[in-house]
Amino acid sequence: MPAVRLLLSEKRPMATERYNPRASEPKWQKAWADKKLFEASNDDPKPKYYVLEMFPYPSGRIHIGHTRNYTMGDVVARYKRAKGFNVLHPMGWDAFGMPAENAAMQNKVHPKEWTYQNIATMREQLKVMGLSLDWAREFATCDVDYYHRQQMLFLDFVEKGLVTRKSSKVNWDPEDMTVLANEQVIDGRGWRSGALVEQRELTQWFFKITDYAQDLLDSLDGLNEWPEKVKLMQQNWIGRSEGLLVRWPLASDVAGEHELEVYTTRPDTIFGASFMAIAADHPLAKKAAETNPELAKFIDEVRHMGTSVAALETAEKKGFDTGIRVVHPFDDSWTLPVYVANFVLMEYGTGAIFGCPAHDQRDLDFANKYGLPVVPVVMPEGADKATFQVIDVAYTDDGSMINSRFLDGKSPSQAFDEVARLLEQKTIGNRPMAERKVNFRLRDWGISRQRYWGCPIPMIHCEDCGVVPVPKADLPVKLPDDVDFDRPGNPLDRHPTWRHVKCPQCGKDARRETDTMDTFVDSSWYFARFTAPHAHEPTDPKAANEWLPVDQYIGGIEHAILHLLYSRFFTRAMRETGHVDLAEPFKGLFTQGMVVHETYRAGSASSGRWLAPTEVRLEGVDGERRAVEIATGEAVTIGPLEKMSKSKKNTVSPEDITDGYGADTARWFMLSDSPPERDVEWTDDGAAGAHRFMQRIWRLVSTAAETLAGVKPTAAADGEAGAVSKAAHKILKAVGEDIEKLAFNRAIARIYELANALTAPLNEVAEGKADPALRGACRQAVEILVHLIAPVMPHLAEECWETLGGTELVAERPWPVFDPALVIDNDVTYPVQVNGKKRGDLTIARDADQGAVEKAVLALDFVQKALEGKAPRKVIIVPQRIVNVVA
RNA sequence: GCGGGCGUGGCGAAACUGGUAACCGCACAGGACUUAAAAUCCUGCGUCCUCAGUGACUUACGGGUUCGACCCCCGUCGCCCGCACCA
Numbered sequence: 001m002p003a004v005r006l007l008l009s010e011k012r013p014m015a016t017e018r019y020n021p022r023a024s025e026p027k028w029q030k031a032w033a034d035k036k037l038f039e040a041s042n043d044d045p046k047p048k049y050y051v052l053e054m055f056p057y058p059s060g061r062i063h064i065g066h067t068r069n070y071t072m073g074d075v076v077a078r079y080k081r082a083k084g085f086n087v088l089h090p091m092g093w094d095a096f097g098m099p100a101e102n103a104a105m106q107n108k109v110h111p112k113e114w115t116y117q118n119i120a121t122m123r124e125q126l127k128v129m130g131l132s133l134d135w136a137r138e139f140a141t142c143d144v145d146y147y148h149r150q151q152m153l154f155l156d157f158v159e160k161g162l163v164t165r166k167s168s169k170v171n172w173d174p175e176d177m178t179v180l181a182n183e184q185v186i187d188g189r190g191w192r193s194g195a196l197v198e199q200r201e202l203t204q205w206f207f208k209i210t211d212y213a214q215d216l217l218d219s220l221d222g223l224n225e226w227p228e229k230v231k232l233m234q235q236n237w238i239g240r241s242e243g244l245l246v247r248w249p250l251a252s253d254v255a256g257e258h259e260l261e262v263y264t265t266r267p268d269t270i271f272g273a274s275f276m277a278i279a280a281d282h283p284l285a286k287k288a289a290e291t292n293p294e295l296a297k298f299i300d301e302v303r304h305m306g307t308s309v310a311a312l313e314t315a316e317k318k319g320f321d322t323g324i325r326v327v328h329p330f331d332d333s334w335t336l337p338v339y340v341a342n343f344v345l346m347e348y349g350t351g352a353i354f355g356c357p358a359h360d361q362r363d364l365d366f367a368n369k370y371g372l373p374v375v376p377v378v379m380p381e382g383a384d385k386a387t388f389q390v391i392d393v394a395y396t397d398d399g400s401m402i403n404s405r406f407l408d409g410k411s412p413s414q415a416f417d418e419v420a421r422l423l424e425q426k427t428i429g430n431r432p433m434a435e436r437k438v439n440f441r442l443r444d445w446g447i448s449r450q451r452y453w454g455c456p457i458p459m460i461h462c463e464d465c466g467v468v469p470v471p472k473a474d475l476p477v478k479l480p481d482d483v484d485f486d487r488p489g490n491p492l493d494r495h496p497t498w499r500h501v502k503c504p505q506c507g508k509d510a511r512r513e514t515d516t517m518d519t520f521v522d523s524s525w526y527f528a529r530f531t532a533p534h535a536h537e538p539t540d541p542k543a544a545n546e547w548l549p550v551d552q553y554i555g556g557i558e559h560a561i562l563h564l565l566y567s568r569f570f571t572r573a574m575r576e577t578g579h580v581d582l583a584e585p586f587k588g589l590f591t592q593g594m595v596v597h598e599t600y601r602a603g604s605a606s607s608g609r610w611l612a613p614t615e616v617r618l619e620g621v622d623g624e625r626r627a628v629e630i631a632t633g634e635a636v637t638i639g640p641l642e643k644m645s646k647s648k649k650n651t652v653s654p655e656d657i658t659d660g661y662g663a664d665t666a667r668w669f670m671l672s673d674s675p676p677e678r679d680v681e682w683t684d685d686g687a688a689g690a691h692r693f694m695q696r697i698w699r700l701v702s703t704a705a706e707t708l709a710g711v712k713p714t715a716a717a718d719g720e721a722g723a724v725s726k727a728a729h730k731i732l733k734a735v736g737e738d739i740e741k742l743a744f745n746r747a748i749a750r751i752y753e754l755a756n757a758l759t760a761p762l763n764e765v766a767e768g769k770a771d772p773a774l775r776g777a778c779r780q781a782v783e784i785l786v787h788l789i790a791p792v793m794p795h796l797a798e799e800c801w802e803t804l805g806g807t808e809l810v811a812e813r814p815w816p817v818f819d820p821a822l823v824i825d826n827d828v829t830y831p832v833q834v835n836g837k838k839r840g841d842l843t844i845a846r847d848a849d850q851g852a853v854e855k856a857v858l859a860l861d862f863v864q865k866a867l868e869g870k871a872p873r874k875v876i877i878v879p880q881r882i883v884n885v886v887a
Numbered sequence: 888g889c890g891g892g893c894g895u896g897g898c899g900a901a902a903c904u905g906g907u908a909a910c911c912g913c914a915c916a917g918g919a920c921u922u923a924a925a926a927u928c929c930u931g932c933g934u935c936c937u938c939a940g941u942g943a944c945u946u947a948c949g950g951g952u953u954c955g956a957c958c959c960c961c962g963u964c965g966c967c968c969g970c971a972c973c974a
Contacts, residue, residue, distance in 0.1 A: 018926090232891065233969055241973075264974060277974090317972080343972040353974045361888075362972055441973055560969080673899045673912060681899070685913060692926095693912090699927085737903095749901075749911035756911090759928095831907040836955045838907050839941060862941050876954055882906040886954050 019698035021662025021795065028798040028809075029130055037811050038077075038132040040088040042532070042543045049085035050547050051076045052527055054555030054563070055092045058118035058140070059099060062125040064595045064644065064682065065556075067654050068670045071792075072592060072744065073554050074131045075671065078791040079739045081132070082815035088547055090530040091126065091133045093119050093140035096147075096454045097519045104453075104485040111453040112481065115142055125654060130663045130795055132811070137533045141522035146529065147455040148476035149538040150521065154458060155469050156577040157207065164206050165467060168446060169347075172200040177489035178450045179204075193488075199303070204448035205457055205515065209569045213238055213440040215583070216568055225588035227677075230560045237561050239441025241265050244420050245350065246434045248276065251325035251335050255287040259428055260326055260338065263349030263439060267423075268415035269356040271404040272377035274367055276326055277319060277341035279351040285340045288322040295320055295340065302342045317366040318342045329423055329433055330405070341366065349439055358390040368392065377404045378412055445566065447518040450490040452483055454516030462503035462510040471504050477512070490514055523563055524570035527553075527585055539579045552742075553586040560591065590742055593679040595670070597650040599639035602629055610649040611636060613684075614656075641681055652682050664793035665691040671744035671792060693752070694796055697789060700755060700762060701800040704782045707766045709805070713783055714776030715819055720761065721773035727757040728781035729822035735788050736815065744792070751788050758785065787816050832857055833884040834866045842883065850877050857883050 032038065053073040056066055070091075077089040093115075100111035107114075119140055126133070139146050157163050171180040173190035180190055180197060190197055209216075217238045220231045243265035250258050260276060278285050280302040289296040298320040319339035328334035336354075343362055344353055357367035358376040367374055379388040380399045388402070401407040407415040423434030448457070456477040458470035470477055480498045483491035492498060492514040503510035525538070531547040532540035564586070571585040600616045601608030616627050616636055627636035644651040657666040669690035674680035715725040731754040738747035758781055764770045765778050783804065790797035790810045797810045806813075829843045830853070839862045844853060854875050857863055867887055874886040 229891065229969085236890065236970060239970090239973065243974080262974080266974080341972095343974095345973070348973045350974095355974090360974070362974080439973080441970095557968085675900080678899095683899090683913080686899080689913060695926090734903095745900075745911090752911050829907095833907080833955070836953095841907085865941080874954060876906095878906060878955095882955085884906080884954050 018695055019796065019799065021664060021694075022659075024799050025128075025130060025662055025664070025795040028795045029127065031798070031809060032132070032811055035809070035812070036136075037809070038087075038089065039134050039136045040086060040090075042540075042546070044086035046084060046086040048088065048547055049080040049552075050088045050531075050550045051080065051552045052088075052090065052530070052550045052554070054553070054559060055094050055523070055526060056122065057094045057097060057099075058115055058122055060118050060121070062122050062654055064652055064654055064670075067129055067666060068595055068680065069554060069556070069592055070126065070129065070131050071667045071670055072590070072676055072742065073552070074129075074133075074667075075739060075744060075791040076552055076554075076742070077132050078794060078811070079736075079815065081811075082787070082790070082813065084814065087132075088530065089131075089133055090137040090533075091131075091135065092138055092526055092530065093122075093142075094519065094523050094526070095119065095140040095142040096516075096522055098451065098453070100453045101451060101485065108485075110481070110483075112142070115140070115453075128658050128663055129654070129667070132794070137530050139526075139529065139533050141455075141519075141526065142453070144476055144478055146526075147522075149529065150455050150517070150525070151458040151470070151475050151477060152472060153525065153538050153574065153577070153579070154517075155472060155475075156579070157573055158469055160573075160576050162208050162211070162573050162576065164208060164444070165203060166206060166444075167201050167203045168206075169199050170202045170204070170446070172198045172202070174198060175488060179448070202448075204446045205459075205513075205517075206444040206446050207569065207573070209445045209566070210440060210442055212569055212572050213240070213442050214438075215572065216442075216565065219568075219584060223584065223586075223589070226586075227589065227591055230557070230564065230589060230591060233560045234565055237442065237565065241439050241441075243267070243349075243437055243439060244416075244423070244434050245437045246270075246329065246354070246423060247428045247431065248326040248329060248336075248354070249428055251327055254284060254324055255290070257284060257287065260284060260324075260352055261350045262352045262354050263437065264354060266356065266359065266412075266416075267419040267434070268401065268407070268412040269359050269377050270328075270330070270354070270419055271407065272356040272358050272375050273328070273336060273354045274357055274373040274375065275336055275355045275363075275370075276338040277344050277353050277355050277363075277366070278322075278338060279344040279346040280340055280342065281346045282340070282344075282351045284324070284338070284352075285322065288324060288340075292322070295322060299340060302340070317362060317369060319366060319370060321370075329426065337372075339366075339370075347443070348441070357394070359394055359396055361394040361396075364390065364392065364394045375403055377402060377407075445518075445520075445569070447521055448515040449518055450493070450514075451516050452479070452485075452491045454519060455522060456492075456516055457513045459513040460501055460503060460510050461513065462506060462508060464508060465503055465505040465510075467513075468503060468505050468510070474504070492516070520562060520566050521570075524566045525574065527567070528571070528574065528580055537579070539574070541579060541581065544580045545582065548580060548582055549585055549587040552588040552590065554590045554592060556594075557591040564589070590676070592676050593674065594643050595652075595682050596641040596679045597644050597652060597682045599642050599648050599650045600627055601637045601639060602632075602634060603637070608637060610647070612649040613652060618684075641679070644682075657687055661687060661691045662694075662795070664796050665694055668694065668748070668792050672748045673745055675745050676742055693755070694793060697755060697785070697793075697796060698800065700758060701782055701786060702803050703766055704762055704778065705800075705803045705805070707762075708775060708779045708782065711775045711779040713780035714773075715780055715822060716773045716777040717822070719773070721771070721777040724758065724761050724774065724777040724781050725819075726822050726825070727754060728777075728784045729818040731757075732784050732788065732816055732818040733823050736818075739791065747788075748792065751785070754781070754785055754788065758782065784816050786810065787813070828880055830857075830881075830883045832860065832863065833882065834863060835887055836884060839863070839866065846880070850879070853877050853883065857885060 051073050053069045077087050081087045095115050100115050103109055103114045104111045173180050173193055173195055175193035175195035176190060217240055220234060243263055244267040245261060245263055247259045247261050280299045285299060289299055319341040322338050322340060324338040325335040326338060355363040357364040357374040359378060374390055376388055376390045378399045379402050385402045401410045401415050420434060420436055424432045426433040458477045460468045460470060462468055480495055499512045499514055501510055501512050527550055528539050528544050532543040567585050572583050574580045575583060600611040602611055611629060615630055617630050618627050627638050629636050642648060642650060669687050716722045731750045734750045735747045761774060761778050765775055786797050786800045801810045826846055827843050828846050829841050831838050832840050832842050842857055844856055863885055872885050872887055876884040
């Protein structure tokens with residue numbers, strides 16, 4: 001091959017060899033690393049910029065979705081660095097979690113070994129991408145060094161009263177002998193074992209996130225660089241509601257109880273009440289069941305139904321009359337029955353409600369089933385009080401009160417206030433009959449997991465002293481290495497020695513807490529640790545306060561609620577304990593779309609074998625796309641675009657692209673075309689197109705390097721050279737703005753435009769037809785082009801820059817500055833509309849006043865013709881935009 | 888059920904948020920170069936028509952507001968996401 005190439009280059013002196021990314025990319029990566037260009041200093045006086053992508057779980061290999069995420073962050077990091085910021089762009093590993101233990105059980109490999117091997121593999125994969133990461137700050141959450149600090153934080157939180165231990169209902173997998181998160185329960189069964197999940201009462205550790213519910217809700221308003229969608233999701237998750245606690249007197253005492261407390265957001269409908277409903281595990285229900293075997297049986301049934309999520313969704317409303325009666329707060333002669341109902345949850349409010357069938361669909365379904373009265377108390381404006389009735393659709397809108405005695409005629413909100421005011425004055429058992437109460441859907445965060453591969457909770461159980469924190473001097477509580485996974489359950493629990501420890505208070509034999517922390521704890525503060533990853537304390541407050549908040553956080557929408565909410569809570573808790581001095585960790589948030597790919601099945605679309613893209617050949621026949629299985633030659637059904645997954649085999653690995661085309665092509669393709677928040681479809685054609693463009697840039701620049709050698713870059717204002725300079729400066733401005741807005745697809749479209757605009761002038765230069773002004777303008781434009789591609793195709797940019805004679809690296813050069821005079825044209829071309837339809841153009845001096853524009857427009861042929869000699873009714877001139885003549 | 892989003896050429900999309908609808912790319916078609924192919928370069932590419940114009944139509948569909956609507960308002964249809972017996 002070398003001989004042929006030599007021949008070619010002799011024949012065409014300007015021809016250049018194709019750019020070879022496989023040779024160039026490692027060279028430039030080494031050059032950046034040697035100069036430590038991406039290692040951020042905590043003492044740099046430049047303004048800071050912290051860009052962070054959600055760190056990966058070391059599952060085995062980097063997924064193409066990861067590379068899209070990190071490429072976006074990298075473009076921002078490289079751009080901000082060029083703009084003169086001190087950029088922090090770190091990377092680490094969210095390394096604790098179930099998959100490592102599952103691997104241990106299946107493949108007899110220690111979770112630690114499995115995890116660190118995966119990290120080593122994935123780190124190398126990331127390095128191939130040429131990301132401008134500060135590897136000096138790398139850590140994994142399973143490093144003792146990291147979880148040591150997490151234990152310190154935990155103890156600080158305990159001291160501040162931010163941690164509690166309480167009993168709560170959990171999903172328990174009896175086969176794996178562990179607690180499952182709600183997401184891990186599928187149709188009532190454990191996602192791994194397939195065993196029927198039980199509800200168990202377990203004593204667990206909780207972070208008191210509910211203490212911050214109001215603040216977490218209120219502060220969403222200030223997060224103006226967050227997607228509205230994410231804020232809304234968090235708002236719904238926190239779920240604030242304003243209502244009234246109402247204490248209803250029991251008609252007669254039940255085992256010493258003489259009131260029933262309910263929570264309602266609709267006290268205005270109190271005269272529409274027709275029954276009370278309490279949860280199956282409400283104390284009153286339990287007491288009533290003691291003397292009522294039928295009721296006990298019903299409660300048992302409800303409990304069992306409750307375990308299956310699927311059953312819950314379709315369950316019909318069921319109730320059981322306890323025989324207990326309550327008295328209406330406004331009418332001593334009015335009693336209402338108390339039911340145990342399957343749709344009332346003990347976890348929300350007080351576990352008891354009053355049912356107002358006319359204005360709540362569930363209550364209505366229930367009332368209709370059990371023949372309870374349905375009395376409308378709110379009617380829509382204009383309805384007739386005498387005839388308005390509710391049959392099987394509850395009325396939940398606004399209106400005016402009816403059938404409600406002294407409330408009649410008021411609005412529901414007036415009635416709400418009136419009921420609250422009156423009941424607050426009445427008393428029952430020395431307490432007011434009602435009080436206003438804000439309720440949240442948000443629950444405290446249960447962090448106990450009966451797992452090995454997590455951060456040990458640094459607490460000790462002593463028979464005499466109770467639960468005692470591990471003294472800070474004794475930290476870290478290290479995970480023992482000698483564990484076995486032969487049996488299900490938590491290996492820490494059955495370890496021969498690990499759990500035995502002396503009580504730090506009394507010195508007697510005690511035992512360690514064997515639960516470990518939820519892995520969401522690990523990811524709730526890693527962004528703060530990056531600011532001083534080697535500090536002895538969890539943070540170096542000075543460094544943390546200087547770097548934080550993260551200016552731009554980028555990751556998947558799947559973390560919209562849990563991870564982001566927990567991190568917001570953690571930052572507040574860390575502020576409380578003096579580790580940071582801010583509440584909101586992420587100033588800007590961006591949620592990127594997924595990388596999707598077509599799916600292929602041999603034969604049938606519903607049951608055929610899944611085929612990988614590499615097993616399929618695509619062909620176009622009569623404009624129709626068809627697919628054939630390479631091995632068999634048989635027809636393949638092309639399925640819809642789906643998230644890449646192993647089960648559907650529609651995955652493309654980063655190496656598939658980097659091995660052939662190089663990292664720059666992969667980076668460029670993943671950011672072109674689709675807006676970053678939307679899904680992008682991976683196609684071979686698209687990747688090939690990106691690679692073509694990369695070669696085209698190389699040809700353009702290397703040709704220019706020969707013909708423009710020694711030419712001084714100079715902007716021109718007029719003529720052909722002026723057009724080149726204007727194009728370059730306009731696009732320079734636009735690309736900067738687009739990157740600031742993370743509109744990478746638009747930035748890339750602009751770069752294509754610049755390359756297109758430079759092609760003809762550069763040909764002229766190459767053919768020796770260009771004057772000095774054009775040569776200077778072209779030289780400058782090419783240099784701008786190289787800097788514009790640098791954030792996305794950093795290796796190619798370095799190669800180009802070197803070819804142009806640059807001595808520094810592009811990675812250490814400033815972003816070029818556009819000349820404001822060159823981005824405005826002297827002339828404006830107005831589209832001219834007649835009655836709102838475009839009929840032609842008018843090109844006129846930019847500074848022409850409205851009178852001059854109007855005069856020129858009215859003189860145009862097509863305007864004259866349209867007006868038929870009459871005067872226009874109106875001429876609308878929007879400066880620099882458009883002219884509309886109304887005939 | 889509740890909350891939110893989206894719908895633009897064959898495809899991914901753009902339109903400075905009320906001012907020329909379709910930038911840029913992919914695919915496709917024609918041409919140049921070549922013995923040939925690849926690569927590269929040039930041209931065309933929303934639909935329709937009396938194949939031409941300063942033409943008609945066109946942003947899911949139907950209305951409205953406006954000099955002017957992909958953008959705002961009302962209604963209909965379709966797709967997607969989140970939460971879900973939350974009182």
